[in-house]
Amino acid sequence: MTDDKIIQTDHPLSEDQKSVLDALLNLIIPSSGDGRMPGAAEMDFLGYLVGDESGFLPKLVQVLNAIVDAADSSHGKSFTEINESDQLDLVNSLRSSKGELFNRLTNQVMACYYQDDRVMRGLGLEPRPPFPKGNQVDEGDLSLLEPVRQRGEIWRKV
Amino acid sequence: MADEIVDVLIIGAGASGAAAAWSLADTGMHIMCMEQGGWTRQSEYATNFRNWEVRRGKQLQSSPNIRGLKTDYPINDKESPISIVNFNGVGGSTVLFSAHFPRFHPSDFRVKTLDGVADDWPIDYFQLEPYYQENDRIIGVSGLDGDPAYPDKKLPLPPIPISKMGNVIGRGFNKLGWHWWPSDAAIISQAYEGREGCINLGPCNSGCSQGAKSSADVSYWPLALRKGVELKTNCRVREITINDQGMATGVIYYDDEGNEREQKAEVVIVACNGVGTPRLLLNSRSSQFPDGLANRSGLVGKNLMLHPWNVMDGFFDEGLESHLGPQGSCVLSQQFYETDPTRDFDRGYGIQVTRGSPPIATAINGYARGDIPWGRGHHEAFRKHFGTNISVSICIEDLPELHNSVTLDSDLTDGNGIPAPRINYRISENSQKMLAHARIKSRELLEAAGAWKIHDHGQIQYAGWHLLGTARMGTDPNNSVVNEWGRSHDVKNLFIVDGSLFVTSAAGNPTTTIQALALYVADAIKKNLTNLFD
Numbered sequence A: 001m002t003d004d005k006i007i008q009t010d011h012p013l014s015e016d017q018k019s020v021l022d023a024l025l026n027l028i029i030p031s032s033g034d035g036r037m038p039g040a041a042e043m044d045f046l047g048y049l050v051g052d053e054s055g056f057l058p059k060l061v062q063v064l065n066a067i068v069d070a071a072d073s074s075h076g077k078s079f080t081e082i083n084e085s086d087q088l089d090l091v092n093s094l095r096s097s098k099g100e101l102f103n104r105l106t107n108q109v110m111a112c113y114y115q116d117d118r119v120m121r122g123l124g125l126e127p128r129p130p131f132p133k134g135n136q137v138d139e140g141d142l143s144l145l146e147p148v149r150q151r152g153e154i155w156r157k158v
Numbered sequence B: 001m002a003d004e005i006v007d008v009l010i011i012g013a014g015a016s017g018a019a020a021a022w023s024l025a026d027t028g029m030h031i032m033c034m035e036q037g038g039w040t041r042q043s044e045y046a047t048n049f050r051n052w053e054v055r056r057g058k059q060l061q062s063s064p065n066i067r068g069l070k071t072d073y074p075i076n077d078k079e080s081p082i083s084i085v086n087f088n089g090v091g092g093s094t095v096l097f098s099a100h101f102p103r104f105h106p107s108d109f110r111v112k113t114l115d116g117v118a119d120d121w122p123i124d125y126f127q128l129e130p131y132y133q134e135n136d137r138i139i140g141v142s143g144l145d146g147d148p149a150y151p152d153k154k155l156p157l158p159p160i161p162i163s164k165m166g167n168v169i170g171r172g173f174n175k176l177g178w179h180w181w182p183s184d185a186a187i188i189s190q191a192y193e194g195r196e197g198c199i200n201l202g203p204c205n206s207g208c209s210q211g212a213k214s215s216a217d218v219s220y221w222p223l224a225l226r227k228g229v230e231l232k233t234n235c236r237v238r239e240i241t242i243n244d245q246g247m248a249t250g251v252i253y254y255d256d257e258g259n260e261r262e263q264k265a266e267v268v269i270v271a272c273n274g275v276g277t278p279r280l281l282l283n284s285r286s287s288q289f290p291d292g293l294a295n296r297s298g299l300v301g302k303n304l305m306l307h308p309w310n311v312m313d314g315f316f317d318e319g320l321e322s323h324l325g326p327q328g329s330c331v332l333s334q335q336f337y338e339t340d341p342t343r344d345f346d347r348g349y350g351i352q353v354t355r356g357s358p359p360i361a362t363a364i365n366g367y368a369r370g371d372i373p374w375g376r377g378h379h380e381a382f383r384k385h386f387g388t389n390i391s392v393s394i395c396i397e398d399l400p401e402l403h404n405s406v407t408l409d410s411d412l413t414d415g416n417g418i419p420a421p422r423i424n425y426r427i428s429e430n431s432q433k434m435l436a437h438a439r440i441k442s443r444e445l446l447e448a449a450g451a452w453k454i455h456d457h458g459q460i461q462y463a464g465w466h467l468l469g470t471a472r473m474g475t476d477p478n479n480s481v482v483n484e485w486g487r488s489h490d491v492k493n494l495f496i497v498d499g500s501l502f503v504t505s506a507a508g509n510p511t512t513t514i515q516a517l518a519l520y521v522a523d524a525i526k527k528n529l530t531n532l533f534d
């Protein structure tokens, strides 16, 4: 068994925190209506954070606890029990008071999401590293340079 | 313990050190190069990996202060709105460079005569031209002949594809009647001299996994080593030593284990770049040179030029696939390059059109700008911003000013206890006016090309990639550090070959000129071998 496995199965969040996280991730990036793009909760975000070694995990716990507390005090319910529009209002009010934290969270979610195989395919990209296959790009139309040629030399003589 | 004496010791294995080593190897002398870093491996660059976008942000960061490798030295640049970026290893900063490779113009060497500002260079474009050509041939430069912004030049390889985005921006330029041309690039557009051609991996500035970017480690170094140059890696030079006659005798350096050692040499060539070179000279103090070696003019570390840089993004309706292709090289414009007396600033700027962003950068930057939201609108907004942007960078000619300087920090040191460089730099009023003009013109261009949205990133902080002017060349020992062929006025067997030599900065990326200069100085050494120290 690899070290990775041990860390990933040794779950750093409680079940409740995990459900709040899933709801939160789907608020950030929901799945697209046409089924092409998955929601962010379908990614292994926790696994990504653990592997990323950015030290964001404790910050994530702070975010989740803040959400749980806010839901409890404003609705008297758990976050996952309130409707989506109330969830969004609640999270938005936290975003305005804890902007830096939520920005970091968003960046981590985007980084995890936009390298996932399903997301790559949804965007019409091949899920692979750039090397060794590389990419084809259009040559471009060099005949567009004709007016530049016609205007003639522009370098300053010395 | 002193090692065996060598004929020529080059300090720094970057763009200039590599070119000088390759050229001097013709002499059959014992040439040694000492480099504080090691080799990087193409197989370890980010684009080998599935998570390349995340990796590139961490691995081989361009800021040495963030990268913080053992082979790096810290740089105190708190007193500068532009932070220094570089790479310390075989190939130097070209390992991370974007390979945009415009030459200077003939006028760049004559700014005092033409415009009454700064100083003329002691050499001119046409003296350097054969060395530009030789450098293009050795490393493999791609581009399109016939650019009317230059005297005639022939490049060894056809241009990098300008792609759909090049068509769009080209039409914008044409609408305005402005100059534009496919960029000269230090990237081989097809197989060349045993190296495979570019396959459009994208982020050249994270290291090229294909080896198609002509960084000095894959272009000059294999050739120089084959010619017998000895390259000692992980050796950091602390100071250059001198004898009673004021001649350089070699260096004191630290090996990989941190042992202090000495290397004797007949000739010493410094190639540590516009920050590393003044740092080393200033740290080489003695009773003969109490203010630093070769510094009787007091100009070592002065006149630092950094090319303030503005970036503006335009977003277009059509899918341009602009996230693909060599990031820094598409097209350039030199419409505003030369002085125009109707403007409120001296000299001019270059426009460098670069490619768009890959997925993660699109999402994160779009979110930060408020363009790509959370929630239901996310996917549609992402789609509109991905592969549809064109970036317009501005490189303004930074004029030399004495107060912009590299000195030694009184507290900060590197891992060997050598004082770190300290940067004091202000963006001049002339540069501010130029930036303001360039912003208006960048917007005009993007609008003419049909952008539906424009975002001005403003002047970029981590853009201190061109390090110039801190040991400038000239004929007057009171007004320059080295003579017209790179030899110190004060120490007759000490040469400088890197960007420190620049008298002015021109309005374009400097490395083709740095390497041409290194070849020119090396050639002067070869031609003057019999009376080198007269």
Ligand SMILES: Cc1cc2nc3c(=O)[nH]c(=O)nc-3n(C[C@H](O)[C@H](O)[C@H](O)COP(=O)(O)OP(=O)(O)OC[C@H]3O[C@@H](n4cnc5c(N)ncnc54)[C@H](O)[C@@H]3O)c2cc1C
Pocket (backbone or CB within 6 Å): B011, B012, B013, B014, B015, B016, B017, B034, B035, B036, B037, B062, B085, B086, B087, B088, B089, B090, B091, B092, B093, B094, B095, B096, B097, B098, B099, B100, B101, B205, B235, B236, B237, B238, B271, B272, B273, B274, B276, B277, B280, B328, B465, B466, B467, B498, B499, B500, B509, B510, B511, B512, B514
């Ligand atoms: C991210 C980035 C993008 C860039 N893009 C472009 C571009 O598109 N076009 C362009 O023209 N230029 C670009 N540049 C700049 C270009 O890389 C430099 O102009 C060029 O590498 C400078 O060459 P040099 O020989 O002066 O110094 P360097 O290439 O920096 O080499 C100096 C070497 O000296 C070594 N050294 C320093 N001090 C010591 C010491 N005390 N002992 C031993 N070794 C020492 C260093 O480790 C380093 O390897 C870019 C740079 C960066 C960082």
